Amino acid sequence: MHRDFLAIPDFSRAELLALFDLAESMRTGRYTRKPLAGKSLAMIFMKSSTRTRVSFEVGAWQLGGHALFLSPRDIQLGRGEPIADTARVLSRYVDGIMIRTFAHSEVEELARYAEVPVINGLTDLLHPCQVLADLLTIRQHLGGWEGKKVAWIGDGNNMANSWINAAYRLGFELALACPEGYDPDPGILARAQQEAKVTVVRDPVEAVRGAHVVNTDVWASMGQEEEQAARARAFAGYTVDRRLMSCAQPNAIFLHCLPAHRGEEVAAEVIDGAQSRVWDEAENRLHVQKAVMAVLMGGESLG
Numbered sequence: 001m002h003r004d005f006l007a008i009p010d011f012s013r014a015e016l017l018a019l020f021d022l023a024e025s026m027r028t029g030r031y032t033r034k035p036l037a038g039k040s041l042a043m044i045f046m047k048s049s050t051r052t053r054v055s056f057e058v059g060a061w062q063l064g065g066h067a068l069f070l071s072p073r074d075i076q077l078g079r080g081e082p083i084a085d086t087a088r089v090l091s092r093y094v095d096g097i098m099i100r101t102f103a104h105s106e107v108e109e110l111a112r113y114a115e116v117p118v119i120n121g122l123t124d125l126l127h128p129c130q131v132l133a134d135l136l137t138i139r140q141h142l143g144g145w146e147g148k149k150v151a152w153i154g155d156g157n158n159m160a161n162s163w164i165n166a167a168y169r170l171g172f173e174l175a176l177a178c179p180e181g182y183d184p185d186p187g188i189l190a191r192a193q194q195e196a197k198v199t200v201v202r203d204p205v206e207a208v209r210g211a212h213v214v215n216t217d218v219w220a221s222m223g224q225e226e227e228q229a230a231r232a233r234a235f236a237g238y239t240v241d242r243r244l245m246s247c248a249q250p251n252a253i254f255l256h257c258l259p260a261h262r263g264e265e266v267a268a269e270v271i272d273g274a275q276s277r278v279w280d281e282a283e284n285r286l287h288v289q290k291a292v293m294a295v296l297m298g299g300e301s302l303g
């Protein structure tokens with residue numbers, strides 16, 4: 001029986017802690033096994049990617065395996081072949097499927113019909129691999145998230161929803177500041193609020209006050225390009241700049257999943273400044289995804 005990784009709560013709290021230990025052993029180079037030897041990962045990208053594509057491909061190779069980049073221009077999925085059929089066929093060739101697409105329901109459908117593990121490489125709803133990398137970055141720089149406050153500034157998007165899922169599973173405090181009309185998913189929020197202190201406010205200063213981690217993302221995500229101008233108006237005042245960072249803890253770190261738009265959601269002085277950890281954050285995509293692949297596809301256990 002295989003397991004998928006579509007959302008952070010697919011792992012229990014104990015499993016997540018073990019997954020971070022495994023990822024950290026990969027980050028430091030202590031892990032030298034090749035659990036993907038002889039195995040292949042299919043990577044379906046219905047949207048653009050730099051980090052996800054390169055980190056999965058390199059990660060699979062470092063674990064002894066091989067990855068195939070599949071874009072809708074090249075595979076029959078782009079010409080209307082059903083997701084279910086694609087899932088069944090790929091399962092006869094490969095040992096795991098990573099997919100980045102629009103509707104989250106498409107990833108769920110792929111997972112339903114695939115006979116191999118499916119990994120969510122971003123949907124309109126969630127971006128769980130990125131938030132795993134962000135959590136590893138917090139562990140690396142702040143020693144962990146216990147007793148820490150994380151602030152999210154901007155759009156209640158796929159990243160925000162995955163942060164809420166992380167707070168739900170791990171129990172840290174999360175304060176989101178989103179403009180009206182750009183709130184996170186209400187169901188994901190309501191579930192998390194039963195388990196952790198997760199609040200949504202309108203004022204970025206209120207969310208950032210006392211935070212140990214300040215996080216933001218683009219105002220218009222992939223697929224929302226035509227909303228760019230309206231969103232730029234709605235998000236006025238939500239730029240993470242030096243003034244806003246000064247409301248956080250003095251040693252707070254700044255995170256951004258990238259790609260970033262300097263002068264929009266973040267000022268250059270912050271993303272290129274001393275508190276920014278965005279390059280480690282990007283690197284950590286490699287380590288956490290290697291841990292996920294080792295567990296899902298390579299028989300590595302989580303305790």
Ligand code: CP
Nearest residue numbers: 049050051052257258
């Ligand atoms: N952060 C992230 O997922 O980047 P890419 O879109 O480049 O994969």
Ligand code: NVA
Nearest residue numbers: 157217221222257258
């Ligand atoms: N919210 C962004 C994240 C990109 C990695 C998007 O979906 O485009």
